[in-house]
Amino acid sequence: MRIRRCAILFFEPREEVAFALAELLSGRGGVTRTLRWYALAPHLPAPVEISASARDLLGSLSPSQWTEHSALAEDANLQALIGKGLVVQDTTAGQEGASTAVPAAAFDDARLRRVHWHPLAALLHAFTRWNGVDSVADARTAGIDTAAGLRERHGEPPSDRVLPDAAEVRDLPAALQTEFDALLHRRATCRNFDAARALPLSLFSTLLARTFGVQARVQRGGLVFDKKNSPSGGGLHPTSACLIVQNVEGIAPGLYRYLADSHQLVALPFDAAELPALALEAVSQQDWFANAHCLVVLVAAFERTFWKYRRHDKGYRVITLEAGHISQTLYLSATELGLGAFITGAINERPLERVFALDPLTEGALAICGFGWRGATMHAAELDPAGQVWTRAN
Ligand SMILES: Cc1cc2nc3c(=O)[nH]c(=O)nc-3n(C[C@H](O)[C@H](O)[C@H](O)COP(=O)(O)O)c2cc1C
Incomplete structure (x- = not known):
């Protein structure tokens, strides 16, 4: 069976902080901090926790060249990584008459390779997709669902006024007003x-x-x-x-x-x-x-x-x-x-x-x-300070 590492893979050392009553009672601050390694691969549905040895093993495998592995069945570490979709088998193996079923992740990895994603963009897109978020x-x-709440929690927003020190400032003529402005x-x-x-x-x-x-x-x-x-x-x-x-x-x-x-x-x-x-x-x-x-x-x-x-x-x-x-x-x-x-x-x-x-x-x-169609009554807030929308018949 031929194997290689998945095409796009990043490692993230993540600190997980948890409240622990026993820690608090023993006077050690009340929180435990655990460091874990995660493998982030955009062809998989979620980051995968891995051990440091699995991380090193992945780092030793080529993502481009297939390697023949005759004793794969006996290698528990590699089998575990294949099961997680981080090491992939040759998806053409089935056509060659091999008996081993190829996990779905291998086909996803093959499709990902064909799309020519920038690795960082693939990761960003894959892991910023929501499911069930309210x-x-x-x-x-x-507490940031109102302007007052936002200000209370986050303070003032950073200024959007770019004014370098000692900059020369000059006035511009008044902007023209055409029908397009009325539309805007x-x-x-x-x-x-x-x-x-x-x-x-x-x-x-x-x-x-x-x-x-x-x-x-x-x-x-x-x-x-x-x-x-x-x-x-x-x-x-x-x-x-x-x-x-x-x-x-x-x-x-x-x-x-x-x-x-x-x-x-x-x-x-x-x-x-x-x-x-x-x-x-x-x-x-x-x-x-x-x-x-x-x-x-x-x-x-x-x-x-x-x-x-x-x-x-x-x-x-x-x-x-x-x-x-x-x-x-x-x-x-x-x-x-x-x-x-x-x-x-x-x-x-x-x-x-x-x-x-x-x-x-x-x-x-x-x-x-x-x-x-716009409604006749404003139930949810809109930004119409000049009354351009809400003073007109909707
Ligand atoms: C990329 C983008 C995402 C936005 N997402 C939301 C949103 O999730 N919920 C919402 O109520 N308004 C959303 N808005 C609308 C903005 O809140 C709105 O454009 C802004 O308050 C200025 O108001 P205006 O569009 O009436 O000028 C979004 C606007 C942009 C450009």
Whole structure:
């Protein structure tokens, strides 16, 4: 059997601090501190605790070259690491007629290698995905769910005013005011949707076309490039829209993928009765967003950008920056159509990966946007100091 170390692996020495009554009673401070080693490998679902000897053994194995290991069955240390997915067997072994079953982690490792992730980006993405997080309760528990609570717990925020010592400061002419400024001023993150009023199909369709649709297609050097309304690193537009449609005229509530080139929807199997619970879970219990007429999960096909920017220092950053551009296009498009819009980064990615059948090694949820009719009453706070949104008829 041929083995090698998994492709991407980092070690973390972690200190675990626990309260111990016996320590307190013996006058030694009341806490115990334990140092443990963890192996962090992005093809695995969670960090894995390992011994110092296992760490050293992993450090002695090549991640690229296969090594023939004839006495593998008798080597308990290696078997344990194979069981944990940190050492992988040749996934082609089955095709060669070998009898040993190859653990699933080996196939995940093989897929990870094909996507050309930068190792640090792969780790960051893999271990910052949420499952079952309630960001609202967490903020309340930490006492930072209000501005006053934030100030009390964290003090003043660091200044955003960059003023080098002895800098020469000069005035600029007043900014021009055009119709575009009026549109910008009407943009405000919407936290109050009128969930009962169905969204017309024409508005829904227009918003998707403006934000995600292909506007034109060009050929360059045998490759095809799409022109969209937001910029994209490498011109590859890796980000697409996975939709939780809740109240749009003519569209059955459910899950859909938007096809950017043909301006069509693909329905995905899902029990519509479960949509409100999924929406709430997706936005980590932020009920002010969960009832929007349409939630849009921004899903990046990492492998598309990494096809060009292989193991690139900036590849992942470019993709997340692009999500911000898309969000702003969505905000402004919605505002111009008289709709409210939002973005949230506080999302539970893992249930979304399950229902939209996303392989997190190649495709991942980055943020959730949403849009729909604004409500008539402000229940959740919005930032509209000049009354640009809330003095108008919604
Ligand atoms: C990347 C990103 C993530 C955000 N996440 C949240 C969020 O989790 N919850 C929320 O209520 N607002 C969220 N917001 C909205 C901001 O709170 C909002 O933009 C900010 O308060 C300024 O208000 P405005 O958008 O109305 O100008 C997010 C905004 C951005 C750009």
